[in-house]
Amino acid sequence: MVAGGGAGGLELVTKLGDTLGRSGRATVTLVERSRTHLWKPLLHAVAAGSLRRSQHELNYLAQAHWHNFIYRYGEVIGIDREAKELKLAEMLDEEGRQITPATSVPYDTLIMAIGSVTNDFGTPGAAQFAVPLETPEQASRFNRRIVNACLRANTQPEGPRPGQLHVAIIGAGATGTELAAELHHTVRDVVGYGMDRINPARDIHIVLIEAAPRILPALPERIADATMELLVALGVEVRINARVAEVRADGVVLSSGELIPSELVVWSAGVKAPDFLADFGGLEVNRINQLLVTPSLQTTRDPNIFAIGDCSSCPREGYPNPVPPRAQAAHQMATHIIRHIEPIMQRQPIPPFEYRDFGSLVSLGKYSAVGNVMGYAVGRSMFIEGMMARLMYRALYKMHEAALHGRSTVFWRALLNSIGSHRPTPSVKLH
CATH class of the missing domain: 3.50.50.60 (FAD/NAD(P)-binding domain)
Known part of the structure; x- marks a missing residue:
């Protein structure tokens, strides 16, 4: 079982x-x-x-x-x-x-x-105001909150209020970092579907908060540096050495007492x-x-x-x-x-498990991907980025699908999808 x-x-x-x-x-x-x-x-x-x-x-x-x-x-x-x-x-x-x-x-x-599951370390307000990303239901819930926030802000005569369309992501591990890059693109796409009272440059802001001295603390420093460079270029605000003391309806309070205004909060720091x-x-x-x-x-x-x-x-x-x-x-x-x-x-002894680290990949949405691969196979780490890293990230998912369905099924499904229906669809989920 x-x-x-x-x-x-x-x-x-x-x-x-x-x-x-x-x-x-x-x-x-x-x-x-x-x-x-x-x-x-x-x-x-x-x-x-x-x-x-x-x-x-x-x-x-x-x-x-x-x-x-x-x-x-x-x-x-x-x-x-x-x-x-x-x-x-x-x-x-x-x-x-x-x-x-x-x-x-x-x-x-x-x-x-x-x-x-997500470990919020008992932080006041985290369970009430922050959305974890453990399950597809929680991920869909956060997406609905973003779309609803945009729709709500666009109906307000005065436009969005301060912090209404700010997103605070607590935890700059792989999930938080990937989400920050992905959101930079998708939230602007949502607004682009006729929400003319929202100015993306002025009203949309993404803050990535990490208690450690750098983002992606569990991954090699070169990956973290390359990812940091891209996030900064996108306009994502990255706060390192920043511990969260409280999550409120209007934002995130740091241990220093500073309030980071945000009505949309994701908690991706720590697991248990x-x-x-x-x-x-x-x-x-x-x-x-x-x-x-x-x-x-x-x-x-x-x-x-x-x-x-x-x-x-x-x-x-x-x-x-x-x-x-x-x-x-x-x-x-x-x-x-x-x-x-x-x-x-047969209740007989089995050999010990040996973990092999084949590297790490971080997807940054449509912008890029970075990672190190084949560290075990060649005895050293090889840094990759751009299209090669994006292809390898997709390959990891295809390997998981192949383990569940078989290689031939995955191949023919991918081929059929590539030549399938091309009806117009939104570039992002709008409901």
């Missing part, structure tokens, strides 16, 4: 369903609280309105049917390790009616792949594993609720429970810090489980 249908979890059940499920050697089950899957690195584009969810979402029920695994709609809330049962919460619809009851699902081998893992059957966790695992990806207190991706803390030999919470790590962990599924099923 796999809990969590993110990049790693969905790739895992798809491959296991195609082998073990198809042959009848095992029942492969996915437990997931969402109905559809969207590759998480695309969330910033959904929030900005440059990407439509419907064109990239995958339905879990359909994927389960096509690839011989069982999809259980439900939210994990606990575990009974002695009975080997996973506890699921009652699921309700928008009107409060029950969809599925609270229940317990038995497992033989459990793989936790439930990802991470879901809170329920802090007391998850007595399994060992760290300070941000990640399950501690051995080099074989088995939890330290139960060899029948594995953890992969953002919800796990896996030691990395020769490095002081564990495997980083990145999409490529989740993909590699899922691949490790797939390769060694036979000894796992």
